[in-house]
Amino acid sequence: MADGAAAPRVAVVTGASAGIAARSPLRSGALGWPVALGARRVEQLEETATLVAEAGGAPCVHALDVCEPDSIDAFLRPRMRLSDRPTS
Numbered sequence: 001m002a003d004g005a006a007a008p009r010v011a012v013v014t015g016a017s018a019g020i021a022a023r024s025p026l027r028s029g030a031l032g033w034p035v036a037l038g039a040r041r042v043e044q045l046e047e048t049a050t051l052v053a054e055a056g057g058a059p060c061v062h063a064l065d066v067c068e069p070d071s072i073d074a075f076l077r078p079r080m081r082l083s084d085r086p087t088s
Contacts, residue, residue, distance in 0.1 A: 009033050009034075010033065010034045010035070010036055011025055011028035011029075011033050011034070011035045011036065011057075012036045012038070012076070013025045013035065013036070013037055013038070014038050014039065014064060014066055015038075015039050015066075016037040016038060016039050016045055016048050017037075017039035017040070017041040017042075017043075017044035017045050017048065018039075018041070018044060021039075022044070022047075022048045022051075023051075025037060025048065025052050025057070025059075026051055026052060026055045026057075027055075028052075028057060029051075029052035029053070029054075029055035029056055029057025029058075029059070030055045030056050030057070031056075031057075032056050032057060032058075033057055033058075034057065034058045034059075034060065035052045035057045035058065035059045035060070036059075036060045036062065036075070037049055037052070037059055037060065037061050037062070038061075038062050038063070038064030038075045039063075039064055040063065040064065040065055042061060042063050045061045045062075046061060048061075049061050060078075062074070062075050062078075
């Protein structure tokens with residue numbers, strides 16, 4: 001950016017419904033970043049989203065199956081717009 005401000009950042013975490021991937025986005029949330037959470041188990045993603053929001057982040061939950069190209073595209077396209085980066 002011309003004025004020296006940092007470009008907007010978006011943390012993207014896949015498999016965020018369990019394990020370390022469910023805890024790793026908390027730091028990004030604490031920094032106030034938007035956090036895109038994706039996994040097949042949306043119900044568990046909601047729990048992670050609550051923790052991210054409590055940490056100060058702006059979570060976005062989306063069903064994601066990384067084995068399906070259409071699912072990946074549906075997950076990433078809106079995130080690219082959030083970060084002000086090209087989508088094509």
